[in-house]
Amino acid sequence: MANHSLKSDAPSSDDSEQQGETLPPPPFLRAMPKHFFSNDFELEIVEDYSKAEAETERKTSPKWLSVLMELNLLLLILVVGVPVLLYCIWSSGT
Numbered sequence: 238m239a240n241h242s243l244k245s246d247a248p249s250s251d252d253s254e255q256q257g258e259t260l261p262p263p264p265f266l267r268a269m270p271k272h273f274f275s276n277d278f279e280l281e282i283v284e285d286y287s288k289a290e291a292e293t294e295r296k297t298s299p300k301w302l303s304v305l306m307e308l309n310l311l312l313l314i315l316v317v318g319v320p321v322l323l324y325c326i327w328s329s330g331t
Contacts, residue, residue: 264284271277 264282267281267283268278269281271279
């Protein structure tokens with residue numbers, strides 16, 4: 238008779254714990270604009286990275302850009318929005 242022993246293809250829990258420590262993180266796609274005001278993006282496959290590298294990249298995001306955008310929005314509201322609103326009120330009253 239043939240020996241039909243059951244062999245599981247799934248790794249055991251001990252194997253997965255050992256592999257989890259040694260396996261690098263999976264590759265991912267990073268989309269970068271071709272230039273600052275571009276709607277065209279270049280896709281880059283990032284294969285070797287670490288969590289520390291991702292954290293430092295996230296922390297170094299330009300905060301001055303968000304402040305500048307908020308100031309531009311406020312300036313746009315004051316220069317364009319308020320005069321248009323005042324004109325609409327003035328023209329509807331006369």
